[in-house]
Amino acid sequence: MEVIYRACNLCEAICGLSFEMKEGKIETIRADKDDPLSEGHICPKGPEMKTIYEDPDRLRKPMKRFGTEWKEISYEEAFEEITAKIVETQKKFGNDSVGAYLGNPNTHNYGNTLFGYRFFKKLNSINLFSATSVDQLPHHFAAHFMFGHQFLLPIPDIDRTQYFLVMGANPIASKGSLMTAPNIDKRLKVLRARKGKLVVLDPRRTETAEKADEHHFIRPETDVFFLLAFIHVMFQENRLKLERLGEFTEGIDELKTITEKYSPERVEKITGISHNVIRKIVKDFTESESAVIYGRVGLSMQSFGAVCQWLINCINIITGNLDRVGGAMFPSPAIDLVSGSLESEDIGFDRWRSNARNLPEFYGELPVSALSDEILSQNDNRIKFLFTCAGNPVLSTPNGNKMERALESLDYMVSIDLYINETTRHANIILPPSSPLEHEHYDIVFHMLAVRNTAKFSRAIFPKADTLKHDWEIFGELMRRLEGKRQGKEPKPMSSRITPETTLDFLLRTGTYGKSHGLNLAKLKENPHGIDFGYHKEVLPEKLKSKDKKIRLVPEIFQKDIPRLEERERTFNGNKFLLIGRRHLKSNNSWMHNSKKLMSGKNRCTIWIHPMDAEKLGVKDLDNIRVRSSVNQIVAPVEITEGIMQGVLSLPYGFGHHRKGIKLNVASESPGVSINDLTDDTRIDELCGNAAFSGLEVEIERE
Numbered sequence: 007m008e009v010i011y012r013a014c015n016l017c018e019a020i021c022g023l024s025f026e027m028k029e030g031k032i033e034t035i036r037a038d039k040d041d042p043l044s045e046g047h048i049c050p051k052g053p054e055m056k057t058i059y060e061d062p063d064r065l066r067k068p069m070k071r072f073g074t075e076w077k078e079i080s081y082e083e084a085f086e087e088i089t090a091k092i093v094e095t096q097k098k099f100g101n102d103s104v105g106a107y108l109g110n111p112n113t114h115n116y117g118n119t120l121f122g123y124r125f126f127k128k129l130n131s132i133n134l135f136s137a138t139s140v141d142q143l144p145h146h147f148a149a150h151f152m153f154g155h156q157f158l159l160p161i162p163d164i165d166r167t168q169y170f171l172v173m174g175a176n177p178i179a180s181k182g183s184l185m186t187a188p189n190i191d192k193r194l195k196v197l198r199a200r201k202g203k204l205v206v207l208d209p210r211r212t213e214t215a216e217k218a219d220e221h222h223f224i225r226p227e228t229d230v231f232f233l234l235a236f237i238h239v240m241f242q243e244n245r246l247k248l249e250r251l252g253e254f255t256e257g258i259d260e261l262k263t264i265t266e267k268y269s270p271e272r273v274e275k276i277t278g279i280s281h282n283v284i285r286k287i288v289k290d291f292t293e294s295e296s297a298v299i300y301g302r303v304g305l306s307m308q309s310f311g312a313v314c315q316w317l318i319n320c321i322n323i324i325t326g327n328l329d330r331v332g333g334a335m336f337p338s339p340a341i342d343l344v345s346g347s348l349e350s351e352d353i354g355f356d357r358w359r360s361n362a363r364n365l366p367e368f369y370g371e372l373p374v375s376a377l378s379d380e381i382l383s384q385n386d387n388r389i390k391f392l393f394t395c396a397g398n399p400v401l402s403t404p405n406g407n408k409m410e411r412a413l414e415s416l417d418y419m420v421s422i423d424l425y426i427n428e429t430t431r432h433a434n435i436i437l438p439p440s441s442p443l444e445h446e447h448y449d450i451v452f453h454m455l456a457v458r459n460t461a462k463f464s465r466a467i468f469p470k471a472d473t474l475k476h477d478w479e480i481f482g483e484l485m486r487r488l489e490g491k492r493q494g495k496e497p498k499p500m501s502s503r504i505t506p507e508t509t510l511d512f513l514l515r516t517g518t519y520g521k522s523h524g525l526n527l528a529k530l531k532e533n534p535h536g537i538d539f540g541y542h543k544e545v546l547p548e549k550l551k552s553k554d555k556k557i558r559l560v561p562e563i564f565q566k567d568i569p570r571l572e573e574r575e576r577t578f579n580g581n582k583f584l585l586i587g588r589r590h591l592k593s594n595n596s597w598m599h600n601s602k603k604l605m606s607g608k609n610r611c612t613i614w615i616h617p618m619d620a621e622k623l624g625v626k627d628l629d630n631i632r633v634r635s636s637v638n639q640i641v642a643p644v645e646i647t648e649g650i651m652q653g654v655l656s657l658p659y660g661f662g663h664h665r666k667g668i669k670l671n672v673a674s675e676s677p678g679v680s681i682n683d684l685t686d687d688t689r690i691d692e693l694c695g696n697a698a699f700s701g702l703e704v705e706i707e708r709e
Contacts, residue, residue: 011038011534012464013449014052015114015442017594019044019181019188020449020456022535023052025467032056032467042538043460047189049181050592050604055443057601059468063669064424065438067473074667076426081475081483084435089487091418092129095391102361105133105389107377109397110595112136116448117439117478117506122395125481128488132358132372133380133389139373140403141303143696144311145184147368148319150354151561154551156369157344157454160322160334161185162298163542164193164457167332168202169290169297173229173318174304174700176212179589183302186456191217193457203294205287207232207279208304209586210614210656211649223651226584227701228277229301230310230571232284233317234268235277237261239288240324242269247292247326254547257559261320264560264568276578278651292325296332304586308701310571312694316564323559328546335542336549339453340461340525341513344551361387365695373695374403375687381412390417400428401596401662404697405637405687406680410665422480425600426669428662439477443467448510448530461519462536463510463527478506567693580653585633585702587659587681588614596660599673611678612645614656620646623708630709633657635684635702641709642679655704657681 008027013020022041026033035056037048058064068084069076095103106126112118126134138146146156162185164170175183177190187193194204194217206215207224215221224232240246241262248255270281291297299321305314319328327333356366360376362383372380377399381389392413400406400413406428413419413432421430422437430436447464470476475483482500490497511527519525519539530537547555592604599605613631615623625631628643633655642657650656662680663673681699689698 044188175302
């Protein structure tokens with residue numbers, strides 16, 4: 007029996023998998039016990055990579071839509087039609103009339119990462135959107151202005167910390183998000199075994215909160231006030247411990263001024279956390295041998311997401327826990343997108359704005375909340391031609407019904423995708439790439455976010471089907487044909503020398519361990535389990551990308567956003583029902599809903615409600631309720647639980663598979679409702695433009 011080792015690329019954890027093969031078929035998929043990062047861990051999603059490969063609903067040839075019918079066409083025909091349409095559209099309406107949306111799976115595929123952005127840049131359009139501004143833009147925004155680069159993201163050193171404070175995150179379900187932490191269950195167990203402490207603040211008693219030493223309910227959209235009070239107490243009680251960070255950190259006095267009026271007593275009513283609890287958390291955190299605070303989607307997907315991530319960085323800095331063992335540390339990946347880049351603190355933000363909504367660009371992308379309006383606008387420069395690549399914005403971006411209307415109004419649409427789903431059903435042509443098991447892989451992004459420095463190359467499990475092209479081949483063909491049509495010449499042949507593997511080898515040779523350890527692609531192939539380069543080490547101030555190698559503790563752009571906080575406090579109404587999302591271990595947004603095994607069990611698309619709220623409403627378990635927002639309404643069954651804060655409702659992400667025309671047989675059997683049929687695309691974090699999903703005010707009634 008042949009055994010092939012590779013990383014799972016279905017979520018950020020990149021767990022090592024062992025594929026046991028017999029006569030060219032997968033017998034079993036197990037955990038790779040010798041993977042240095044995941045250490046023998048596997049979650050229910052990993053074995054389902056086989057299901058995706060075998061899925062009869064997966065597209066295996068390009069498809070063209072004729073009305074509501076789909077017909078197979080050749081790649082040749084598809085490429086010619088698409089590139090001719092790009093040239094025609096841009097010639098008539100300008101470059102910005104063609105736009106693109108890139109979903110999360112692009113980051114999980116090194117062919118897309120290395121070649122996709124090259125193609126979309128060739129469109130010469132300002133209208134590039136991605137899932138970044140759905141849930142993680144605040145992290146990049148804070149990193150850019152504080153440290154000088156969007157990918158200078160501090161990662162919790164959870165394997166060595168003594169106090170782990172988690173806000174708005176559920177790593178046991180996500181396996182770490184912007185914190186690649188496979189086997190997180192074991193890591194947290196080991197944390198507590200060494201007398202460390204896990205504390206969770208969340209409106210829901212999550213799977214992570216169930217394992218915590220302490221869990222405190224906090225009202226959605228008020229995390230920013232807790233963080234301000236935390237820093238207030240540190241100054242008031244003289245708990246600052248900058249230590250060596252003080253040598254290259256500026257802005258302490260400004261931070262003190264900003265936080266001095268936000269005492270725990272002032273914020274306890276708005277947050278729902280008593281002043282005594284706040285002071286105890288600060289005391290325990292600052293008196294621990296090491297500590298780190300981590301906040302994820304619950305903090306990022308709200309009106310003050312960027313300020314929350316900024317304040318989290320501030321806390322890790324002023325407690326002396328940034329770039330310190332057991333604190334928040336910067337990985338040293340084999341391929342480092344930061345080290346070779348120029349200082350970027352003066353570039354990357356607000357170089358242009360969206361036409362209809364006037365929202366600012368960040369590192370070449372506009373906020374996805376603007377996408378529908380950029381299509382539906384009556385302006386001459388509206389988007390008339392849209393690419394979607396490995397994304398499902400109808401289910402994953404705010405105001406899904408409006409997004410549907412926008413897609414229906416397009417002159418032309420192309421999707422690079424494996425399925426006919428809620429979004430791609432609107433496309434004129436769908437170009438299916440090879441499946442994850444049919445191509446090699448290296449996790450360029452997630453090694454940059456990992457809790458330990460490792461590197462691993464994944465070989466293909468199966469040869470690519472003759473009817474398919476790899477994603478990078480699709481982008482390469484589109485690029486060369488587009489250049490040829492623009493120049494009125496025959497397109498140049500694709501280079502056989504520039505492939506994902508040759509590019510990867512170059513990046514490894516010139517990267518962190520290529521220089522110090524002679525790392526290259528051949529060495530990775532000789533080590534199929536991956537190579538371990540050890541714990542993170544101190545890298546500051548050398549790694550900072552600010553021109554003077556200093557941390558900007560209080561960037562001016564954050565300082566100017568404080569009056570908006572004051573307005574929020576003045577208009578606070580604690581009597582409104584607030585809606586939040588939730589994630590399940592067996593899915594990743596709308597991914598994997600076409601797997602019978604992962605969708606088995608009881609209905610997951612329920613609205614969590616507190617018993618006291620259910621009693622007032624007069625509903626019992628599985629009764630239907632109607633939830634109404636400013637943009638739409640949905641009906642779904644309730645699940646009564648004390649695991650949700652009173653006044654808060656929770657509905658999972660990624661459902662809504664009732665749309666006509668989708669070709670997802672398993673998902674259609676458990677359609678559920680989409681939380682993003684309720685969210686409002688005009689509700690954003692005004693500072694950075696990220697969508698503000700969480701804490702949406704809704705009204706409810708018994709159905």
